[in-house]
Amino acid sequence: MVISLIGKKALVGGSSRGIGLAIAEQLAASGASVTLMSRSKEKLKNLIDHLSTDKGQKHQYLAVDFTDFKGYQEILERYFEKNSIDILINNTQGPEAGGALEKRVVDYQQAFDLLFKTVVFTTELALEQMQKNQWGRIINVASISVKEPLSYLALSNSIRAAVVTWAKSLSFDVAREGITVNNILTGYFDTERIAQLNAKKAEKLGVPQAEVRSTMENQVPVKRIGDPKEYGYLVAFLASQQASYITGTNIPIDGGLLKSL
Structure with missing residues (x-):
């Protein structure tokens, strides 16, 4: 099977590093023209030059800045005045770690604006042209913690x-228009985010960070942490025509870590 996204346009959030960057690279390699989104303008400039253009992309x-909703809103509205997309990857940085007793209402409001409000707003803008085209892919980067909550990530x-x-509700409403909506439940991947969380956990437990990582690897049935490239492969498939009958799903990519069905 050959995944071809030639002629498709994708918008990828949080794509200057980690999972977001791996997704952008794979979509571009499959032929899509990609718009990267992140805070670091200089980093984005450099990354653009490394994305594949061999298919006319x-x-x-x-x-x-995903944490500044008003500013984000203004930038996205200007973008969609002149652009349309076929593939939307909703991905942002995660909120601060911490347990339920450590967080207050203001923390949940900030997390809501970051993780939910930006996703819904961006999707609303993208949907207009997708509906006209009768084709679209909306893919949300979520977490295995929606099935099995992690005690140190109460906000997430x-x-x-x-x-x-x-997303499940939305998938019902747009399915007949050729638009799919799916969530990827992210396990442990070798990213800066994981390194930061491990560092915080190591400090709290008073153990070396390498020990925290080793424990994490041993929890995963395949006994390793995922390569972000593997994440990109899944997203490229879900973005393709071959995945047109897959919608309204939560797809774990976790090396078998989830114990629930």
């Missing part, structure tokens, strides 16, 4: 659960 970027557990149930 034209890439661009948006420097945005709560708000990402809202995202996946919203």
Whole structure:
């Protein structure tokens, strides 16, 4: 099977590093023209030059701050005045780690704006042209914690659960228009985010960071942490025509870590 996204345009959030970057690279390699989104303008400029253009792709970027919803809103509205997309990858940085007793209402509101409000807003803008084209792919980067909450990620557990149930509701409404909506439940991947979480956990437990990582690897049935490239492969498939009968799903990519069905 050959995954071809030639002629498709994708918007990828949080794509200056980690999973978001791996997704952008794979979509571009499959033929899509990609718009990167992240905070670092200089980093985005450099990354654009490394994306594949051998199939006539034209890439661009948006420097945005997902934590500043008003500013984000203005930038995205201007973008969609002149652009349309076929593939939307809703992905942002995660909120601060911490347990439920450590967080207050203001923390949940900030996490809501970051993880939920930006996703719904961006999707609303993207949907107009997708509906006209009778084709579209909306893929939300979520977490295995929506099925099995992680005690140290109370904010992420709560708000990402809202995202996946919203996405299920949306999938019913747009399915007949050739638009699919799916959530990827992310396990442990070798990213800066994981390194930061491990560092915080190591400090709290008073153990070396290498020990925290080793414990994490041993929890995964395949006994390793995922390569972000593997994530990109899944997204490229879900973005393709071959995945047109897959919608409204939560797909774990976790090396078998989830114990629930």
